[in-house]
Amino acid sequence: TQTDLETVFADRIKDFDKEEVRRWYNGYSWLGEKVYNPFDILLLFNKKIFRPYWFETGTPTFLIKLFKQYNYYLPELENLEVGEELLSNLDIDDLYVENLLFQTGYLTIKDVERRLYREVYTLSYPNYEVKVSLNNFFLLHFVSDRSLKDKTENELEKALRDNQIEKLKDILHRFFASIPYDWYRKNDLESYEGFYASIVYALFSGAGFETVAEDTTNKGKVDLTVIYNNKAYIIEFKVVEDQPEKTALKQVEEKKYYEKYLGKYEEVYLIGIEFSKKDRNIVDFDYKKIQEVN
Template sequence: MEKNLPIGISSFEKIRSEPYYYVDKTPFVAKLVEEGTYYFLSRPRRFGKSLFVDTLKQAFLGRKELFQGLYLEKNWDWSVKYPVIHIDFGGGEVKGIEALEKWILQQLEEHQNLYDITCKWKDDYHACFRELILKLSQKYASKVVVLVDEYDKPILDCIEDRETAKAVRDVLKNFYSVLKPLDAQLKFVFLTGVSKFSKVSLFSGLNQLRDITISREYATICGYTQKELEEVFREELEDKDLELIRCWYNGYSWLGEPVYNPFDVLLYLEEKQFHPYWFETGTPSFLVKLLMEKRFYLPELEDLTATDDLIGSFDLDYIEPENLLFQVGYLTIKETIEEERLILYKLSYPNKEVKISLNRVLFSYFTQLSSERPRLSLKMIEAVRERDFEKIKKTLESLYAGIPHDWFRKNELSRYEGYYASCFYAFLCGSGLEVIPEDITNKGQIDLTVIYRERAYLFEFKVVEGEEGEGKALAQLKEKGYHKKYDGSAKEIYLIGIEFSSRERNIKGFFWEKID
């Protein structure tokens, strides 16, 4: 093997050489190499996947100087170095197979130039990838490391056009199929992505591929644990409210200890204010359209039950909202239930950032009231703060009156059983109020509690056919007795019954009562 390997550009090197804060994840590098060869890891965008991939790369290249003071410095064989092929699909946007093939060939050419190797099959990405691995192995008398970052991004870039997405998937399937016959030439293979698509050859072709996405032992491979946050950022957190930071940015779980999104933490410490930094880096338009298409009942986002196959891989022909919500990071695992051979996962929002931001987007899309939402939200918050129930009523009346009639015709919303209750729920959550669903089994109604300054406001929202409210929502709320659970924690408890006429598309009954 040649002594010197070309290095290339390294994000890990930049972080280690400049005054950045680095949470040591290198114990996972050693563990992965000790336990296997082929791995796949799925995590939401901007969760540190790319940095971890580059950490692997620098370790295999033998750059010991970058690991001083880290776990790997004394737990790695630095006498052995390996050539690394690092394919990164995260740096651009692909809108078709021609652009994808060009991008693959460009990255393969960059590796040829880096390692001073010439491949005969310069215009055939499949043959060129295979030839590059074989020639690297021969030149350095060594096995080759293959790292692929954001393997699925070309598919996600085209996901709103299913046929184009399928064509892109087939190109990737052909590309990744190179790996299986070359087991003898491969030292280590690690691939990351946001989603686990079926029919990409990767998961069916590599028999030894281990998916560590939902693995307790690798649950904190990306993201910051509470301990890591408090130790690494001790000085910056001295005057900060740790519990509020946890509520805003912690809560992502893959069967192990919950973690923070690194992107959020770093920007919060820099800007010194709470803001949905991570959420604003994505555009969930496809997801929102899918929820509308499936007539999804939004309050169920608080408490979904899913099987392991539902949150695992999915086919472009059959995408379920629960699957996509989990994989993109808008829902996370809150609880695992094991019944004999059946494993069930309880899913919910990871934190306040996602709950507020996602519901703002959903409300704006479901009602076409994006410009009116801030004004209505402010009025609702003021009404709750002031205990002004007439103002609560008028705010909700303004909300539903503002929904364009043409919007109903375009989307057949009159057939969407849970539409009005979903809008009500999304509006309250998106306003930043602390919302707790109590009973969300009936799509014609919703029971929820808003907690505000040691006060509990219990709402019953009921869709009725008649034009005049009869007080049944309030009576039903009293019968259920949900207010009793707040007897010890809330100083004031209010019951609010709202009856909504589907015919008139607005509130026809609004009754409230204070519990003494």
Template sequence: MKKLPIGIQTFENLIQEGYYYVDKTGFVHEVTSQGKYYFLSRPRRFGKSLFLSTIKAAYQGKKDLFQGLYLEENWDWNQTNPVIHISFGSGHLQKLEDLEIRFGTILENQEMEYGITLKRPDLRERFAELIYSLYSRFSQKVVILVDEYDKPILDNIEDRDTAAALRDELKNYYSVIKDSDPYIQFVFITGVSKFSKVSLFSGLNNLQDITIDRRYSAICGYTQKDLETVFAERLAGVDLEQVRYWYNGYSWLGEEVYNPFDILLYLDSKELRPYWFETGTPSFLIKLMQERKYFVPDLEQVQASEKLLGSFDVDHLEVETLMFQAGYLTIRKVSQTAGTRRFFLSYPNQEVKQSLTDSLLPYLTGNLSASEKTKFAALDALEAENPEALKDIFHAFFASIPHDWYRKNQLAGYEGYYASIFYCYFAALGLEVIPEDATSMGRIDLTVKLEDKVFICEFKVQGLDKTPGSALEQIRSRRYADQYHAPGRKIYLIGVEFDPRERNIAGFDWESRNL
């Protein structure tokens, strides 16, 4: 049985050491034969580095590595090109001087690899000198591969001044590419975020962005077919539908894919865990949501324009943009009216939904230990079909939130705050949760499903919600339960009212509709 390529980012090492390899070389042939300048944004740990390494091996003429792969018979192995491989993926650059040292080291490594000596002291000019020197020495145009082009900026995103300074310095380096066009064969740039061409790639107008393109949706990541064929000998006893539910679902208009990091670790342990999510808690993103008073249940159904999805910059940060580019939201469908495309986004899979909502709870409440205790007590109450217990559980929970936390965050009067907490609790437990559940008479605030039980919840904040009648009366009058009537199904109607001055539950009424 082959070894799983966990953490292997170099194509050459992967092939030579006999690891599994999902053949993406067809994409290498496609991009290199149809264009010259490419940009691709994908979330972290999605195989971007491995893809660039594959391109590098092809241009270096290492045919022996491609035996049995698509590129073996679909590449001109008689020609090689010098390759400049730039990566900012490792380490944390905290200031401008760190970036200058790192880029200088990258250029020095290229000098040693090709046995040349660069004379210009300025980094930008030295980069240009490197390109021309390689072109002159080998009489072949140069291939430039840039991996994690934006990491120095993202590592400092909470310090806007530092991030902006790093952005401007990187822009200075990347501008060399345009000026060196006569000596360049091919360019491929990857990263997590998608900066505008103006802010980071000024003048590189022919840079083809294939981030949202159905033809390249599976350029990184594993398709369902990849999983079931390449890793077939690892799938004994595996519930494929459960694996799909947990890990599949990332889409950029084309075929949905798995994050390779998740699948490789799952196949190694056969345990469903949030492997990818645990490699990087989105603390800055969560703080931004808190600052913007983002209504968390809206993450189930986000609508965005193409401009919004690609509008990342340190001076204009949008929650939806960051969520999409970082991999916490993905494209579910797209509609087009005239010349405008509208994208509908949601969580890609259960791993992200459950892990993200679980991570949000401590930020919403400022009380991690109480959040954990309440989460499991709430699950016990639902399983025991005891809504009355939910009242006591959540009343005690809201009472445990420190007064000073409310003072600093000013969230108690925010209408969506309490509903967001209930939503995060149930979603973090892995339950089927439907916010803004549509019926013929209106929208249910929150529907929670657990086996043969359905809990229909309506929330009101006193002084803010002007709808007449109590929350429970609204469920009754609008007949929200009708669409869930079915033999053997147990339905519970729960109306919750909050007092923003007391910062707690002021009314909690419920009734059952057991059939």
């Protein structure tokens, strides 16, 4: 617990930023006080560098295969609502992705609410280590070239750091072009909006950006919001048959998803991305800076 960390390990924790330690390794919860991953903490004290120590002890290949098999919408893992019967299910012949993620520690309990006759649990990543690492591993299952994945994430960070939003189109286009054709055989991934959204979400999350998926507003839900350098990038995804329809940016403009971010960040940008079923890639990329009205 936080108290244990600051008392039992007071002589060790003084050498680190406590908030950064909490962000990386705290967050596991079973309806009580949040706890740290002791494996991570001990190795952090020994190595004196922040790394995904626990995640590196195993490779969740089986989980990634289930993501693909069920066309799983990866951003949903940020706020996943499940019933008690799913969390307690241990039937090897009746496995659910959500149950496996919880039992293996990739998700933890964020909240619980009584609805009618049952308890509804909200699950989420426990901490920064798990969120970044799981999304990175997910990407490597689609593109095995680690250098390409790392290059793409570095280019995303540089583009947003330099405020060159127009470069995002080419960066993302190259990454989707690198996904082997075999991934699209005997399935309909090219028609599945969640597939493209999951890849983009994993890229930003795996790169370490602060991401908010399916963020609720009073007008609906934002597909993906990326926060960086006190700027908010609100992204809407659409899948079209072939040619651009110019509907993604239009939707996020008309529904004013951006209003909750005005005044909270220095700059707010809207980004609309359309993917073609035929080309299996981006066919339209529009963006707009929102000027706050005082």
